[in-house]
Amino acid sequence: MRVDRSFMVLLAAAAVVVVTSSAGLWQLDRARQKQDLHDAMTARQAMAPLDSGALPCRADDWAAQQHRPARLQGRWLHEHTVYLDNRVMAGRAGFVVLTPLMLDDSGDCEADVVLVQRGWVPRDPRDRTLVPDVTPSDETVTVDVRLAAAPSRLLELGSPASGPQGALRQNVDVNALALEWGLDLRPGSVQQLADESPRPAQAVALQRHWWQPSADVGKHQAYAAQWFAMATIVAALYAWFHWWRPWRAALS
Numbered sequence: 001m002r003v004d005r006s007f008m009v010l011l012a013a014a015a016v017v018v019v020t021s022s023a024g025l026w027q028l029d030r031a032r033q034k035q036d037l038h039d040a041m042t043a044r045q046a047m048a049p050l051d052s053g054a055l056p057c058r059a060d061d062w063a064a065q066q067h068r069p070a071r072l073q074g075r076w077l078h079e080h081t082v083y084l085d086n087r088v089m090a091g092r093a094g095f096v097v098l099t100p101l102m103l104d105d106s107g108d109c110e111a112d113v114v115l116v117q118r119g120w121v122p123r124d125p126r127d128r129t130l131v132p133d134v135t136p137s138d139e140t141v142t143v144d145v146r147l148a149a150a151p152s153r154l155l156e157l158g159s160p161a162s163g164p165q166g167a168l169r170q171n172v173d174v175n176a177l178a179l180e181w182g183l184d185l186r187p188g189s190v191q192q193l194a195d196e197s198p199r200p201a202q203a204v205a206l207q208r209h210w211w212q213p214s215a216d217v218g219k220h221q222a223y224a225a226q227w228f229a230m231a232t233i234v235a236a237l238y239a240w241f242h243w244w245r246p247w248r249a250a251l252s
Helices: 005-045 059-064 174-181 217-251
Strands: 069-076 082-089 092-103 113-122 140-148 189-192
Touching: 005 217, 082 113, 113 140
Parallel strands: 113 189
Antiparallel strands: 069 092, 069 140, 082 092, 092 113, 140 189
16 A cells, blocks of 8 residues: 655654654753752752761661761771872862761761761872872861762772772772771761861861762753754744645645
8 A cells, every 4th residue: 555655754744843852851851850959959058067976877868968068076097098099170180088087976876987088189290109198187076078979980990909908099989998997887978178177287288179069951951942943843844845835836
């Protein structure tokens, strides 16, 4: 059976309009999801700081509280300080310094240590394996932080080494660190927002321009506009060539 050519053109135009319109709606939904997530994170950042005893114990609770501020008291375990290599801040390569903090109050949680992303330091231009001395105080300190995920992982060639490692590392895993150090670590980590009190007399200043989440909804809205424009153009062209132009020709 021979299929009418005009019917095939109609099906093709309808398919393009449906697909492009669906893509535009999907982009708008992504924009809404990102805006909702950004609003939730902004609301958490404005909440009252948690204290040491109120830090979440479970990974899912920790994720639900990400970006919320906290004011912790405890003692640095500086013998376990780790330097994450190849970390970029303000366009420069360097190290993110990690030090566990023994909390003075663990609340109802068995884990009494939290991994702190203390800040960033530049790498020595002459010796990339030379790590700066950022040994914190041995005193009990008060640290303003915000809850964060575990430090992001970078591409690592080969299999990660097992067992004890040096202070300079490419990536870390919180569970592996807990086993290596023999400590009970909370899930995730926290990012230090300012120097602790009392302020340490360290030779190298730590920078803390931490990444901030962005709603970035404009990009999705622009993509949605492009998809809807494409759907409109296809529908308009079909209407012009198959309805409007034949109708005008019939009148003339």
